[in-house]
Amino acid sequence: MRIAHVTDVYLPRLGGVELQVRDLATRQASAGHTTFVVTATPGPDPDDPPVPVVRLGAPGVGPYRAVRDHELCRVLREHRAEAMHVHVSAFSPLAWSAARLAGLHGVPTVVSVHSMWHDVIPVMRWYARRRGAARWPVDWAAVSTAAAAAVRDALDGTPVAVLPNGIDPAAWLAPPVPRDGPPTVVSVMRMVRRKRPRPLLHALFALHHAHPGRVRAVLVGDGPLLPRLRADIAAAGLTAGVRLTGALPRHEIRALLAAADLYVAPAHRESFGIAALEARCAGLPVVARRGSGVADFIEHGVDGWLVGSDAELVSTVSGLLASPGLLADVAGHNRAVVPHLHWDAVLAAAETRYAAAARLQDALVRA
Structure with a gap:
């Protein structure tokens, strides 16, 4: 054809x-x-x-x-x-x-x-x-x-x-990297308003204040909000706990996902969520907004967790930091079970x- x-x-x-x-x-x-x-x-x-x-x-x-x-x-x-x-x-x-x-x-x-x-x-x-x-x-x-x-x-x-x-699930599944230090939360997005990087950043600030030294975060992506986000991190004094990488090629994103513990997708108007699916294929548990396109491949409590608000996102991630066994169980499921959107x-x-x-x-x- x-x-x-x-x-x-x-x-x-x-x-x-x-x-x-x-x-x-x-x-x-x-x-x-x-x-x-x-x-x-x-x-x-x-x-x-x-x-x-x-x-x-x-x-x-x-x-x-x-x-x-x-x-x-x-x-x-x-x-x-x-x-x-x-x-x-x-x-x-x-x-x-x-x-x-x-x-x-x-x-x-x-x-x-x-x-x-x-x-x-x-x-x-x-x-x-x-x-x-x-x-x-x-x-x-x-x-x-x-x-x-x-x-x-x-x-x-x-x-x-x-x-x-x-997606090609096998292309994203890398051997797990030995963990060193606190759990790493990662997110990949364009730094534009509809992707909601600033609300995510504020949620990460709340997690750092509730769990000082027990979590680190990496946000990947470029866009017009990036300078403002850098300024927010500096003003909060969290340059050591939250890192902004800018845009990265796919092979570097794969390596970053292999070394992370949890992926967060904060946009409630996410039509699909290809970056979240890539993270799911890499074996990461995913926390995303209920009612977004991510819900088509993340089953609550199985592949990750679906939340209804920023406050629920913070409380969910906070609970996972206190329950590493639960986080590990979902990660094991995601590494073993191939998602249906191949x-x-x-x-x-x-x-x-x-x-x-x-x-x-x-x-x-x-x-």
Whole structure:
């Protein structure tokens, strides 16, 4: 099958959607499909791209650029696309245009939503109704149960499947590192407001005050809030207890997870939580917010713990520091049991969605 992945954001811009689209298209190509990416993000292209990339749009700043309908249709025709996989966050002009054109260009189309719409449902519902999105001949999906519920609400009850992100669990499971010193709590995120690094930092401060010298923390990631976070740590006098690394390559993150004891995911509007899944695959127990996408692969009391507030997060982690045996039991389970969101399962789920999209196009032709 010739599959076009349409996404406003793509490499060399770094982010969760960009890497997932690259990995999905690459895995599908390895499985025998012909895949390519259509994006509005400018280059440069890598010297050895895993899949071909078509970059569209007028000159501008950033990935969001005007793309004419006929230009996108031309690319689909020239590359003989047999299926189109559209990747949407919220503001995704190219992706929304591709979904809207599904009935015109006749290519079976799956629309995957990668973000949580809970806080923007009124806006998304207004846009969807104005465009008639619920009537488009596309198969709607989202990356988690929580994300799908909000999309379904915005589309006035239109069916929305779950098509999760994928991971190679074995790539994250490293031999355990001998522990030296107090337990280490780790978190990996972009340092932006919606990921909630400052509330996490304040929670860590509370843990340090309650358990002086008994816990250390490492926060990985870059973003506009990083200087403010560094200032907060200095003002609290906790530079020895809380470390900010900035962005790290994957192999360094793997090494850090192998040496840690607990992973914390503080965002309550986390659509999926790929970093938390990577930590789970590395064998770490995970503490995350209830109602986020992380709940699709963290069962409370089995793979980790789900909490309803920052205060509950602090009390849960505090209790775990006092119960190292419980922490070790969950870590042992996570090292022994492979999570269900591996690439074989995700590729099969994508095939199911493409088949559903093809049936919608067949029904359109027969109508």
